[in-house]
Amino acid sequence: MQNANQYLHKTVVYSIVGIMLIPIVATFLYSVASSWGATILPDGFTLEWYVTLLTDERFLLAFGRSLFICFSTLALSVLLIMPVIFIVHYYFPKLDKVMNVLILLPFAVPPVVSSVGLLQLYADSDVQLIGTPWILMGTYFTIALPFMYRAISNSFAAINLHDLMDAAHLLGASTPRAFWLVILPNLKKGLLASLFLSFSFLLGEFVFANMLVGTRYETLQIYLYNMRQTSGHFTSALVMTYFFFIFLLTWLATRFSRGDQS
Numbered sequence: 001m002q003n004a005n006q007y008l009h010k011t012v013v014y015s016i017v018g019i020m021l022i023p024i025v026a027t028f029l030y031s032v033a034s035s036w037g038a039t040i041l042p043d044g045f046t047l048e049w050y051v052t053l054l055t056d057e058r059f060l061l062a063f064g065r066s067l068f069i070c071f072s073t074l075a076l077s078v079l080l081i082m083p084v085i086f087i088v089h090y091y092f093p094k095l096d097k098v099m100n101v102l103i104l105l106p107f108a109v110p111p112v113v114s115s116v117g118l119l120q121l122y123a124d125s126d127v128q129l130i131g132t133p134w135i136l137m138g139t140y141f142t143i144a145l146p147f148m149y150r151a152i153s154n155s156f157a158a159i160n161l162h163d164l165m166d167a168a169h170l171l172g173a174s175t176p177r178a179f180w181l182v183i184l185p186n187l188k189k190g191l192l193a194s195l196f197l198s199f200s201f202l203l204g205e206f207v208f209a210n211m212l213v214g215t216r217y218e219t220l221q222i223y224l225y226n227m228r229q230t231s232g233h234f235t236s237a238l239v240m241t242y243f244f245f246i247f248l249l250t251w252l253a254t255r256f257s258r259g260d261q262s
Helices: 002-031 048-054 057-090 093-102 111-122 133-158 161-170 175-186 188-203 207-212 220-226 232-261
Strands: 033-035
Touching: 002 033, 002 232, 048 057, 048 232, 057 093, 057 133, 057 161, 057 188, 057 220, 093 133, 111 133, 111 207, 133 188, 133 207, 161 175, 175 188, 188 232, 207 220, 220 232
Parallel strands: none
Antiparallel strands: none
């Protein structure tokens, strides 16, 4: 009976996964098809669309801009969030419940509403932020905040923070030095997992990028949106390249998360 239930569960799971893979496989086949008309399979296969994409200077610039914004945002997040989490867990542990509520606030306001508010706020400002990557870094920070805080906070909860700090203090280390040399290495896996998860989410963000910067600072998602009217084969190659990159990041994040739990 148990074997029959396991077989049934595996069948259901594999069936759902197979159904979900159908559009991905179809998109991949279309991206490597020289032409595909009224036939079940493409008339021929080619890598021309991938070569065209990877040699397109506009694509490379858009991809580079997205990487710059994501890396800068994550660096800013680590610099700001790590000390806050350490202070909360080490000095004020009762504030952790309050922080868990505060970090969910960015999800309470839809991106469209936030974008309109930011446009009205900075439209007449002396500091020109609209249309620049700097305003994206600020908004992306609010997006990454829940992922970063929750993952790193779980890592702090999994270690004996007070015991490690007390031992470091007994050996003559200051609090900053103890955090840098003792605590931070124990948080490496959780930190890396949060970075990969946040990065994969930020790289796919479209609403803020479209409304706050648009074509004035074309990111990867804006490039994908602008190229939607071109050849379907080219667009499919672009989607598959983006999907593969996100899949790689998600796999790395999952691997680090499992390592952190073990």
